[in-house]
Amino acid sequence: MNSRILQPNMRPLTSPNFTGFSNVIRFVLSLFATGARLRIFRFTSFLSNSIELKVVSAQLTSVRAFDFSIFSSLSFFVRFPAINHYLYRLGLNMDGEELTEQETALYDRQIRVWGADAQRRLSKSHILVCGMKGTVAEFCKNIVLAGVGSVTLVDDRVVTEEALSANFLIPPDESVYGGRTVAEICGDSLREFNPMVSVSVQKGDISSFGGDFFDKFNVVVISCCSAGTKKLINDKCRKLSKRVAFYTVDCRDSCGEIFVDLQSYKYSKKKLGETVECEIQYPRLEDAISVPWKVLPKKVSKLYFAMRVIESFEEAEGRKAGEITIGDLPALLKLRKEICETQSLNESHVPSILLERLVMGAREFPPACAVIGGILGQEVIKAISGKGDPLKNFFFFDAMDGKGIIEDISNEPPNK
């Protein structure tokens, strides 16, 4: 018997047709009589408490003819371990977590990649996404197609030409905007990709949301926010009793950065045919970026340093994320010098030419968005499904050299 059924977070079962004990006893006896092996499946649709029980395979047609209400009365028993156990011994499979026929048909090819189990976990996950630029649009498309339970979008901007540039979720037709926010318009497009995923929009300033808001989610992805906001949300997620996977993603010009905080993450992986239990400890964003530069390995991606310099600049000047132009380059180079001196790092690790590129290209480069949005999608799917090695804890991509590199920047002990 699957213990999940007995978990406290299970929604109350509706069993309107439960008409008394005798009915059920009759049913159980009839099971004996027919010697049938039944499998009963529960379908819960997101955001509703309705539960439907369905006999999927019954060995004898006579059993299939049973009144449906009798089956729903069975669900009542699921809450009593003793009866559960009894039913289990009768050969009843009460693992009510099966995928529907429709889901199996739609997700056929990916179930073949990560298995039905992972697909079930995906369909129960809730994801918060903030900052709808090109990379995030790509990411949202990927997870909506993968079949997560719900996606909540946060972005109160109005549509500008810049917002359009790499975002295929926004049609270039002003008539449909009607004063709506970027998140609302993107939500409309996303809903079409997969009717089985619930897409909603949350208005307001992400940094003002409290812990109970973040508690509703399994995954939080933040983009286009200042370093301060990112750290703030990261800490709010950390304070929650349950683990909320935290990601930040940003793309400038043809370069991109992903940060991952899975707190303490346990997973099993197969190594040479054996299943090995692994545990990874992740640092907070604040702790990760305050690791002194000189203790980092020599070959750490130059993008890491460049992104930190730009971040510091935007913070010092009180700019919004991405609010930097080529005119700021001299001031930026000056800041780089200062930072490198305090961190005792040679300035060659933060090349001017790279900073120039990052500052010039305010707009995202669509192919880079596709790559970074794809990697982020994959990582989020890994974290939800528990399948595959998650990356720790930074990822960098630069379309110029084509490398997609993982950097572990933390004071924590390396992977066990």
Next chain:
Amino acid sequence: MASLQHSPAIKDAKVLMVGAGGIGCELLKTLALSGFQDIHIIDMDTIEVSNLNRQFLFRQSHVGQSKAKVARDAVLKFRPHISITPYHANVKDPSFNVDFFKQFNVVLNGLDNLDARRHVNRLCLAADVPLVESGTTGFLGQVTVHVKGKTECYECQPKPAPKSYPVCTITSTPSKFVHCIVWAKDLLFAKLFGDKNQDNDLNVRSGDVASSSEHADDAFEQRKDEDVEHYRRRIYDHVFAHNIEVALSNEETWKNRNKPRPIYSKDVLSDKLSQQNGTVDGSSATDNLPSLSAMTSLGLKNPQDVWNLMENSRVFLEALKLFLVNRKKEVGNLTFDKDDQLAVEFVTAAANIRAASFGIPLHSLFEAKGIAGNIVHAVATTNAIVAGLIVIEAIKVLEKNTDAYRMTYCLEHPSRKMLLMPVEPFEPNKSCYVCFKTPLTLEINTRRSKLRDFVEKIVKAKLGMSYPLIMVGHALLYEFGDDLDEDMVKNYSANLEKVKSLLCVSKRFLKGQLVSFLFPLFFWKKALMMMIWSFSHFYYFQVLSELPSPVMGGTILQVEDLQQEFTCNISVKHREEFDEEKEPDEMVLSGLTEAPSMAKDDNHSIGNGGSTSNALSADITEAKTDVEVEEISDGTEYIHSGKKRKLPEVSQATKDVSDDETRNHKNVEKLDDEDDDIVMLDHPDVDNQKKQRLQ
């Protein structure tokens, strides 16, 4: 680089995309966002439900429509001012000739099969248009650049041979579920519903093959006065009981094996039950073919469930009946198709019953479908990443930034901190028969093999030609029949008298065709074409050394594909004897850049990594020792193993280290103490020598 969106190299480029599937949808979107203005797409497929999880341009309401056309409309919604030209056609269609390809600045492939990839590669070489090639399976992916004369062509690297299984294993001694699937799909399904004239090894090999085979063949024919009910029961008992009994009679086979158990329908199903079945059928008899399903009529819902023996037997009989009653017209020319629900149900049930008989664990329809249809695992994220990488390479190609070209691999597990690993492309392989026109050598028994064998097994299967033309010196030996033009018709008409006399000689041979020669007195032109057809077909079945221009040891055959504008020379070596087990074709073609050994390739299929159905990467090492049945070769979004071998994590996982792998290892180590940005590869010449040694 973002400013590139407005660069003339992108804006003025005319791009051809081949394939609007998993990669294609992502690619079209990324191209449109990146500022490409003139995009042409070819795709012959229509949309299916299982596409919707990753081909995000398509909706439920589009199921059944052309992928190319729907993809165009979807992209025009967010980029209305660009030009997208869709072609709902096969890229191998003659209208997509070299001239068609020449109009493009770059060709981008998002294909799912080897055959089409080779075809596009040859056309790109002939038209001298750069090609960006791609492929994905699960979380693995790769993008490569092929520019004539600068980088290797798609066929410079070895390609894996299709998986094959020994005939004995399939017909008599299955030990894995995949063997049962192959038996059910390639033998039983083909025997019952396919072309009756095809060779079929369905009969059990026993001591007296000759006597039993005649009996066995009769068993599959529905007798005149026999009703479907009786017939399907008889088939069931024949294949699952009688054939097993016959096999059991051969004691030798079972000395070191578990004996199979014959299964009779009467033991599994009571008569009453099957009667019940019958009544269910009656009501389900509709003309709506796609909805025909044995599962539906039996009330089975979940394709993930593993049916027990009785359920399988009922599905088997039900599916058989539905085929014979409701799809009668198709019986006789059906081939297995993974999208044909009834066919999948039939094959699943048959394979499971056989598995039960041999004590092999049963599988669900979902799993069986994956194995039988060779369904490749596909996820949206990998396709999106690969599409992004294709556009990055395409832009480099358009800017003629030759030094920046990279082959990029998407890895599932990071290798040296990298999830995306760029590698400098190889130079063209000097022993490649495609781009370097290196002659091939064919060992063949010219006194026994027929022209047909050569055309089917070598020219079409191994060389991947669709419209071949075979010459010996200046004499035409064979030409693909479709496109005979007027001139040739005149040419042939001169031979008409000769044909007539030939006909007399070979009356017996041409039997049925003779009738068709009588009525054409009225339609003489058509008749002429027909005669020409049988004329060429007459030679088609002739032994090589007896052709008008005989093919013998030392003959140089020139094989040409008119559409691909690709020619290759084959020098023929006569050989009397062939090893029946290792060389069942009785031909050995060498010089091909093909994977050196099959068994090795199969080991490499672990590259499929986290795949849930490990039956796909089934270990089939027995293949080395026995005759082979050609197996599962259609539709794969495919990463060829030559490339896979370069993935370090693969080479670490395999003890069987090939030359390629050691080379790769070297690179990997080398880079660790270099400050360079890219992986350096050994000199391509060294590389080539190694490849030659492998052959």
